[in-house]
Ligand code: GH3
């Protein structure tokens with residue numbers, strides 16, 4: 001672990017340095033003033049990737065120094081981002097209770113008076129480093145937990161088969177985006193997609209092949225609805241839905257047409273379809289026309305539009 005030794009006296013600095021070195025501490029850095037120490041900390045701590053060598057695990061801080069006194073220096077160290085958990089041991093000739101109090105108030109963790117007993121210094125260094133080790137361990141655990149939570153959160157909003165958002169995520173996102181559309185005074189569009197004659201597809205090619213087909217369609221939709229803010233979701237068994245924030249009806253219709261065309265161009269054989277020899281999709285489009293649109297209203301409109309696309313011959317977009 002790394003120790004920063006701050007003392008204006010070269011004698012003391014080197015004495016502590018050699019003592020620690022002898023005990024096997026390898027990463028020892030010396031600073032002759034608080035200013036130098038702080039400069040060193042800034043140089044190392046605010047880098048993106050701190051190596052074990054650049055990390056500071058403990059500071060031994062002199063009390064009386066000509067530029068900035070130890071107590072003040074403690075405060076300054078604590079004010080540096082990322083230096084809140086690094087133990088500081090004050091090593092000082094001042095022994096009065098007021099200085100001691102001020103040192104702890106400034107953020108020192110421990111205190112040793114000069115001339116110090118070497119065994120005592122070593123014992124306090126060991127204890128402080130142990131504390132730092134425990135803090136680091138706890139922090140690493142917290143980081144891991146955070147990552148796991150994030151992953152769980154992501155997993156709980158994703159459809160297992162297709163990898164697009166699931167219904168739960170869609171419901172949340174639609175509410176959020178409707179509110180945002182009101183706030184930003186923009187139009188929001190929703191596009192609902194249903195595979196044509198998919199029951200016949202399953203009956204002909206089997207359910208497993210049906211699942212593969214769903215995945216392929218989902219991939220096409222992912223390509224189409226990929227603007228930041230767009231949400232592609234599996235709405236039901238063979239139905240998908242795309243939220244298109246900040247998109248008017250023409251824009252949404254355009255995106256829907258591209259999706260329809262791209263699916264057709266995949267040329268997934270479907271011998272039992274009544275509209276093509278390939279798998280096709282029908283699409284409904286709905287757009288908010290004022291700022292009093294509820295989730296129910298826009299979903300009912302998009303559902304009706306999809307119904308029209310089916311009624312009018314399938315493999316088409318309807319608004
Ligand atoms: P239309 O053109 O009117 O949409 O006809 P359709 O046959 O697609 O409509 P229908 O709603 O009658 O059938 C949908 C089919 O989708 C029935 C169901 O077995 C199938 N399906 C739903 N979810 C899944 C799934 O997760 N995997 C597979 N393979 N099939 C599914």
Ligand code: MG
Pocket residue numbers: 007008009062063064065
């Ligand atoms: Mg001094």
Ligand code: MG
Pocket residue numbers: 194195238239
């Ligand atoms: Mg359906």
Ligand code: MG
Pocket residue numbers: 194195196197198199238
């Ligand atoms: Mg269908």
